[in-house]
Amino acid sequence: MTALLEIKNLHVEVEDQKILNGLDLVVNPGEVHAIMGPNGSGKSTLAYVLSGKDDYEVTEGQILYNGEDLAEMEPEERAVAGLFLAFQYPVEVPGVATMTFLRTALNSQRKARGEEELSTPDFMRVVRAAAERLGFDMDMLKRPVNTGFSGGEKKRSEILQMAVLEPRLCVLDETDSGLDIDALKVVADGVNALRSPERAMVVITHYQRLLNHIVPDVVHVLSRGRIVETGGKDLALELERSGYAAYQAA
Amino acid sequence: MNLEVRQHAATGPEEAASAQFEARAATLPGASWVKELRSGAMARFAEAGLPHRRIEEWKYTDLRTAIRQLPAPASGEASGRGQPATLSAIEAHRIVIVDGGTPQLPDAIPGVEVTSLEAALAEGDPAFRDLVSTWPRGVESSVFDLNTAFMQTGAVIRVKADTALDKPLHLAFVATGAEEATLYARNILIVEDGAALTYVESYEGPNGLAYHVNTATRFTVGDNARLAYVKLQRDGDEAVHLAAIGGEVGAGANLALSPFMIGGALSRNNVGLRFDGRDAVGNVAGVQMLGARQHADTTLFVDHKEPACVSRELFKSVLDDRARGVFQGMILVRKDAQETDGKMMSQALMLSDRSEMDNKPELEIYADNVQCGHGATTGALDHNLLFYLRSRGIPESTAQALLIEAFIYEALEAIGDEAIEAALSGYAHDWVSVRRDTAE
């Protein structure tokens, strides 16, 4: 079986500052990996590098997605290939209705894959089903993307996009931050509904509580740009008790 | 020896204007009061010449350098037929003026009088004369004098008190390209007390022809009346478009003025708006989308004469290639205009390193209890937004197109008529698509 994601000795610099220093990670289809780590350890950097943000320079190492080198792919090509990042801080896009955005995204992906674009009614069916599952008010879809949304609404909107786009590798960057316990449950249910044998997830979080709802197969600790420990779901509980101090001490 | 000192040597267009006036004056429409008005205006133009950069308000748009040739006034007989392509899908009462000819008037509209300029100039009660000859501050220039000297066609529209139209009124100017001429249009728009009108004025013409449009629309909005005024300029790529739009707004009235400039090689709008009664609202929301070497200038003068009026000026420029946009805006708050709320904002989206935007917002305030402000921003497309869209699988060119349309959306939204907003969005979309297809 080919790993869905294979990261080998990854070094990344941002503005000449070394952020990731030899990171290794293998994620197979069907698996859910949690990446935990203190603030500033490089979690979001990893997420951005995976989705292809410029300014993030890979100076060493390799990222293989489904056996293919990601370095050669534009952000939109990665999305078409099935990679999705739920942003830690989703941006507001004033003037672009969420509905237009979603339809353009879905149909751009379909077109790029050589599939037929969805008609408006078919698209509406897909969105309505996803929105219902996530308790997402359809009226919000008429509003511009994330504009004026609360922190929780933004996170929910990210998961809605994920549900509509049906990616193969979902990277969730601190999707739990800013959510109250009810919202956390809704979002977690939404994510769990997408779990499948073909799909893998990388759940980045600072706290353990999300992992009560999205139960990971593997937990990694990221510190100073490297994975410093890997274990089962109990590792998260341990971290909750002892904190990250042990990993941060040099 | 007596030396006559001229301030400048007359250039080609200036001499041409005088010669054209001599040739045409006798046949231009109007009773004797109009003839006097014309010759007075022509004398002022002969004295001043075309506006140039040493005149403060024309600093960024030097017509003396830019205009090499002044085409003769339209014969009015070049074609006379033709239908506008612009906004033709919008349900509207339509007045069509082709190649400067006689207006084709719509069927009777209850509560509305529509006549041709020619008919109105032949008579002229004092109130009408006033609308022809006196304008609020901010509009007059030697270009406007040329308009007065040569005004040859146009529409005169009166919406009677408390009348609300069932659909917009569309005045469409069409240049077919049958002649390389100057269209001199003058329109008068009277919205009486308590009446409501959505009015669209459009200009269109062929590419590759250096025709000119010199147009002036004088409006007056009565007490508690509403006027939504959309101007759509889609002239050909070599055209010169010079316009004056001006008028006053009565107490409790509402004016939404939306100029949308997308065509022409060189264009200038002089807009003058005066609040003549208290508690009125004026909303000017402009858009210009320019590429190649297009140059467009909107210069605005808002005169708060009476208290407690609200004015909002929002101007959005999208500039590609070597285009140059100019926005100059002045809000004047007179001594008696207490509780004025005036805000002006110009935002430019620069799609190319070689494009240029010149902003000059100004406030002149003589009342002490007011809320006024202005601002200007220029910038490229936001990288983070582009990345966000691309990370969802949207190709870069499409992401750019979405963001460009989103940028102007706020200004279009101010129009308040969904069909017209959608049509203008459509033109914006076309502009963006052409740009995208060229890039790909």
Ligand SMILES: Nc1ncnc2c1ncn2[C@@H]1O[C@H](COP(=O)(O)OP(=O)(O)O)[C@@H](O)[C@H]1O
């Ligand atoms: N665009 C950037 N420019 C400069 N420094 C950055 C940038 N992005 C991240 N960093 C730095 O990289 C380090 C890791 O950041 P980040 O990946 O956001 O950590 P985490 O998500 O784990 O909190 C931090 O020290 C941060 O300041």
Ligand SMILES: [Mg+2]
């Ligand atoms: Mg982070």
